[in-house]
Amino acid sequence: MTAPSPIRVLVVDDSAFARKVLRQVLSNAEGLEVVGTARDGLDALEKVAELAPHVLTLDLVMPGLDGLGVLRALASMPGAPRAVVVSSAGEESELAVSALQAGAVELVNKPTALATDRLYELGGALVEAVRTAARAVPHPAPDVPVAAGVPGPVSGLTPGRKLVVVGTSTGGPQALTRLLSALPADFPAPLALALHIPIGYTQAVAKRLNAQCALEVLEAEDGVELRPGRVVLARAGQHLKVERHGTVGLARLDRHPLQMPHHPSVDVLFQSAARVWGADTVGVVLTGMGEDGKAGAQAIRDAGGTVLTETEASCVVYGMPRAVDEAGLATATAPLEDMVPLLLHHLA
Template identity: 35%
Template sequence: MSIRVLVVDDSSFFRRRVSDIINGAPRLEVIDVAINGKDAVEKALKLKPDVITMDIEMPVMDGITAVREIMAAIPTPILMFSSLTQEGAKATLDALEAGALDFLPKKFEDIARNKEEATAQLQQRVLQIAARRGLLRRSAPPVRAAATTQSRPTTANRVEPLASRAPSSRYRASGKSYQLTAIGTSTGGPVALQKILTQFPANYPHPILLVQHMPATFTAAFASRLNSLCNITVKEAADGDVLKPGVAYLAPGGMQMMLEGRASNCKIRIIDGGERMNYKPSVDVTFGSAAKIYQDKVLSIVLTGMGADGREGARMLKSSGSTVWAQDEESCVVYGMPQAVAKAGISTEDLPLDRVAERVLIELKRSR
């Protein structure tokens, strides 16, 4: 059975281009197109597609509003098309928070070296997120409005840190001692990271390294958004940053984040991504670097994402005596990266997304 796709864009040229690519895959079929957000909502309700590709800037109703309405009425995997600009980054993050699962640049040359590679990437993304349709329809969670403030959380809008709540009896701490938390993720990661980090208290006991596969123009906006929502401090990592407790450092897009020095006075080094690396930033690079300096003192987690980035870095961490956990299949947007770690026998626990923060804080509270 074909995966039925609704293509939404106000440009007839782009609708035709995307439709041709999608129809070129054996398992994919474009069942209709929509010319604006209002048209998209109406056709989503009528046709019940398996996947929707959505532009952001459109007349009548923009893509973000359309995503909210579709997710509230008939939750459907949605792939956004965005521009690689600061404004495009903010709008894309709004769309992901509204319920979209993934995004791609509208200029396909920004994600691939040639036409064939760009075509394969788009087809693969549609196929990957299509697998979430059944779970979305069954769970249908309420959609939260996108954040607009860039100030620190107030008493009214901050998430109550889990450290102030009664611990669950479901988990038991290992008794290990840690000096660093490291998290790697890709597709579905922005929402997953927000869900986890907003539950950490301001007095989180050590630094946090974040590696999210994202274009260079997106990481600064994403770090700023997380910082506005979290009790901890979140920043885009800069070369020479000294790691501090309660601060999360997001690897810049297009670059690699490594560590140097000793655990007691560790610094971040941001280096060129390199042409041979598939991922910039790469979870493997950052995890491997952390293993060399922190040895058995790292609590690491591999979250939702395509591919296997993080497996070899996680292997190095485990060999050094550190702890490796993975997100479970059911709560992942794409069960690629966590699956690679789990299948290799590297992770010791597979956790649902809504329990990751709780599990981390139990582990750290009991280990100190």
């Protein structure tokens, strides 16, 4: 039996030490082949044309053409490689989120911005991100201007009766941008989101989304109110749960259960919504790797609620929605561009 061809990887970073570390880490991983390195954005584009990599690891802050410039150039190239951003949380957080919205598939956080051996700590996460990116299906980045236009008012829906919970992973920042920017300002239900992303980036995600849609988007804080017109994004590293006191819904943050593979967990969010909102829960499972959300979808359906999934056609990775679909838990499914009308239909 013929062995599968290795995943061809190009390492792009303006630091010679970082290039050395990333090349060594990736070269030692089974099924990966580092075909070259590039020291800046222009060098990267030349190497892409010359070496035809499947995936590139992409530094963002580089002289000349930076990482965002590389992503914009790749968007116009047929068969372009998928990008994994390697970034430092903090000052680079907003830049990294912009890169994810511009088409990068995965984000790996550098343990340090310094040229030290601590860079080797990102090895396992980087290898897994490259493997995920190699399986991803690229889609055009959404063209969403600041203060984007949205559909007209929604009529005939009772504000606040239902709760919408959304789970996503790989490709999630792009998917959330497209979904939320299409929602009207008078969307009748609060939204709670769980996105798999490294710690230190969710505040930047919320800030970007808040600027690009008509709803208020904020990073979750313990006790923040859930209300129509507001979108609450789980803070990376903690679970987002929901509770209700009379007519007032609240977000809660904690680390339990500790054994979950993801913090935040889509399952934990969905299960808490099903316990409190019951049949008035609408769960939405978007693009992502793995099965997080499947158990939560089961809880929502058991409570009489609704589960919507993104179809394979628009997913960057058809993993999380596939798990829900194949378990027979989806009430309905649609490509991302048709998700808002479907969502509004199930809020009626």
